[in-house]
Each structure stands twice: as C-alpha cells, then as structure tokens.
Amino acid sequence: xxxxxxxxxxxxxxxxxxxxxxxxxxxxxxxxxxxxxxxxxxxxxxxxxxxxxxxxxxxxxxxxxxxxxxxxxxxxxxxxxxxxxxxxxxxxxx
Numbered sequence: 001x002x003x004x005x006x007x008x009x010x011x012x013x014x015x016x017x018x019x020x021x022x023x024x025x026x027x028x029x030x031x032x033x034x035x036x037x038x039x040x041x042x043x044x045x046x047x048x049x050x051x052x053x054x055x056x057x058x059x060x061x062x063x064x065x066x067x068x069x070x071x072x073x074x075x076x077x078x079x080x081x082x083x084x085x086x087x088x089x090x091x092x093x094x
Contacts, residue, residue, distance in 0.1 A: 003034065004059070004074065006033075006083060006086035007082065009086050010088070033074070
C-alpha cells in the first residue's frame with residue numbers, strides 16, 4: 001500500500017547505470033519507498049520520514065546494492081499540498 005504520492009519520477013544516469021550493472025529495475029525500490037520501507041537509513045532518518053508523512057516533509061530512502069548505496073528522495077509537499085517529484089540517485093549525485 002502506498003503511503004504517499006510521488007509526483008514525477010526521475011533518475012540520474014549514475015543511478016540507472018548502477019541498476020543496469022546489477023541487472024535490476026527501479027520498480028522494487030520505488031515500491032519499497034512508497035510503502036514506507038525506508039531501507040538502510042538510521043533510526044533518526046526513519047523517524048524523520050515517518051513524521052514527514054504527517055507534516056509533508058521530504059522523504060529519503062536508501063538501499064544497498066552491491067558496494068553502492070541507492071537513494072530515493074521525494075520532495076516535500078508544496079503550497080498546494082502536492083509532492084511534485086521523486087528522484088532516484090546516488091549520494092555522489094546529490
């Protein structure tokens with residue numbers, strides 16, 4: 001079950017390269033993110049994400065793939081109550 005809307009989904013070339021390298025698609029990671037499975041974040045970041053579901057803040061998930069970390073970031077709610085975009089990226093892309 002999705003806990004929020006993600007807006008437009010985009011990915012950086014480096015994130016896509018990582019997924020291709022490991023013969024993966026972003027689908028399962030996006031589903032985990034949208035269901036509130038924040039992956040490999042610390043307890044403080046997980047709690048911040050849980051709170052952000054209520055107050056509309058930014059959401060960050062992290063997933064380990066091989067030796068690398070994949071991030072998924074959904075932007076905070078705007079003035080109209082919408083989350084406009086979600087980005088799949090590597091920490092080095094940030």
